[in-house]
Amino acid sequence: MKTYLVTGGAGFIGSNFIIYMLKNYDNIKIINLDKLTYAGNLENLREIEENCNYIFLKLDICDKESIKKVFKENDIDYVVNFAAESHVDRSIEEPSIFFKTNILGTVNLLNLAKSTWETKNGFKKGKKFIQISTDEVYGSLGNTDYFTEDTPIAPNSPYASSKASADLIVKSYYHTYRIPVNITRCSNNYGPYQFPEKLIPLVINNCLLKKSIPIYGDGLNIRDWLYVEDHCRAIDVVINTGFLGEVYNIGGHNEKANIHIVNVIIKYLNENLDTTITEKLIQFVKDRKGHDRRYAIDPKKIRSELNWKPTTNFEEGIVKTINWYLKNKNWLHNLTSGDYQNYYMDMYKRQGGMYGKI
Ligand code: NAD
Ligand code: DAU
Numbered sequence: 001m002k003t004y005l006v007t008g009g010a011g012f013i014g015s016n017f018i019i020y021m022l023k024n025y026d027n028i029k030i031i032n033l034d035k036l037t038y039a040g041n042l043e044n045l046r047e048i049e050e051n052c053n054y055i056f057l058k059l060d061i062c063d064k065e066s067i068k069k070v071f072k073e074n075d076i077d078y079v080v081n082f083a084a085e086s087h088v089d090r091s092i093e094e095p096s097i098f099f100k101t102n103i104l105g106t107v108n109l110l111n112l113a114k115s116t117w118e119t120k121n122g123f124k125k126g127k128k129f130i131q132i133s134t135d136e137v138y139g140s141l142g143n144t145d146y147f148t149e150d151t152p153i154a155p156n157s158p159y160a161s162s163k164a165s166a167d168l169i170v171k172s173y174y175h176t177y178r179i180p181v182n183i184t185r186c187s188n189n190y191g192p193y194q195f196p197e198k199l200i201p202l203v204i205n206n207c208l209l210k211k212s213i214p215i216y217g218d219g220l221n222i223r224d225w226l227y228v229e230d231h232c233r234a235i236d237v238v239i240n241t242g243f244l245g246e247v248y249n250i251g252g253h254n255e256k257a258n259i260h261i262v263n264v265i266i267k268y269l270n271e272n273l274d275t276t277i278t279e280k281l282i283q284f285v286k287d288r289k290g291h292d293r294r295y296a297i298d299p300k301k302i303r304s305e306l307n308w309k310p311t312t313n314f315e316e317g318i319v320k321t322i323n324w325y326l327k328n329k330n331w332l333h334n335l336t337s338g339d340y341q342n343y344y345m346d347m348y349k350r351q352g353g354m355y356g357k358i
């Protein structure tokens with residue numbers, strides 16, 4: 001039975017990953033370690049919270065002593081490090097926490113994995129540290145080229161530079177100590193449980209509330225969209241078959257301009273929910289500072305070496321996503337309504353551990 005230490009598992013991708021893994025494997029144990037910032041939401045994990053192979057710990061990845069204890073009391077096989085401050089606009093307003101969590105937190109986890117897994121002759125077999133990184137570390141593209149794993153790191157926002165720094169540190173630990181690692185760099189994800197500060201859930205939420213939709217600049221910036229479940233499957237594949245020390249880009253050639261995304265969502269809601277949801281909600285606003293123009297992943301390496309490719313195309317994925325938000329209006333409502341986190345913390349305490357079962 002393999003034990004996964006998943007950090008940031010109450011966030012968007014982390015929670016999708018935990019659900020994906022527990023649906024697909026019954027012989028694994030998952031420890032979800034999350035600080036529960038504004039972006040962490042235990043409601044995301046409701047469908048698996050009673051699973052006996054799942055444990056939640058409310059901890060900060062920067063907390064050395066507590067996480068040391070987690071490593072000591074559990075035979076951790078894989079660390080999957082999703083925990084991060086993840087929103088570019090917030091990093092522009094308040095960068096410091098991005099450097100603390102995304103860089104120092106990663107260093108803390110790496111050091112603890114290293115000291116726990118180290119043997120006289122190297123590292124215990126079957127262990128791996130997976131750093132969940134992003135295509136934003138490569139900076140911005142012109143009209144035609146693609147990010148490959150050899151594209152030089154050239155981050156532009158404080159968020160991207162914090163993720164790039166963590167990547168360089170992970171790489172240096174592999175080069176120096178040979179600690180078993182992989183780094184994955186994925187393009188923009190979308191799907192259930194994404195916090196409505198990010199473009200797609202923000203647009204859906206604003207349409208439902210009939211609030212104006214802010215489009216930065218000319219709306220022609222391009223992102224390469226991947227349905228979150230395809231990302232989760234790619235991470236699973238990298239954990240199991242990725243070659244040690246390697247970086248894998250994850251994407252599906254789904255490049256779309258922001259204005260196109262917004263129009264698709266408005267059209268769907270107009271035709272299927274409410275004819276008063278129209279383009280009139282769109283409001284062009286001042287551009288994001290240092291706004292990257294285009295991201296686009298070349299996924300050749302993960303396709304050819306690890307045989308992964310996405311299965312959900314954008315047209316199908318966006319309809320699934322919009323319908324999920326329509327069915328889960330309470331989830332959106334609870335994010336703003338207050339004390340759902342206290343409710344869950346009380347529940348975990350009642351279940352007999354300070355935070356879960358350790
Ligand atoms: P998110 O903001 O939805 O979730 C982040 C989670 O990390 C939250 O649950 C939060 O509580 C937790 N967290 C934050 N600081 C922590 C700390 N100090 N200790 C423990 N937990 C902490 O983010 P997401 O969109 O799910 O992204 C997850 C990871 O994937 C991030 O590392 C991000 O850089 C990367 N990524 C995201 C995307 C995307 O499109 N969302 C694409 C590529 C890579
Ligand atoms: O590329 C991967 C990255 O994708 C991840 O590493 C980040 O964690 C994730 O947040 C995301 O970053 P982006 O900046 O690309 O995502 P965001 O949803 O914030 O913005 C997508 C595009 O939409 C971007 O060009 C900015 C634009 N935008 C965004 C918001 C929130 C708007 O025009 N209006 C908005 O209100």
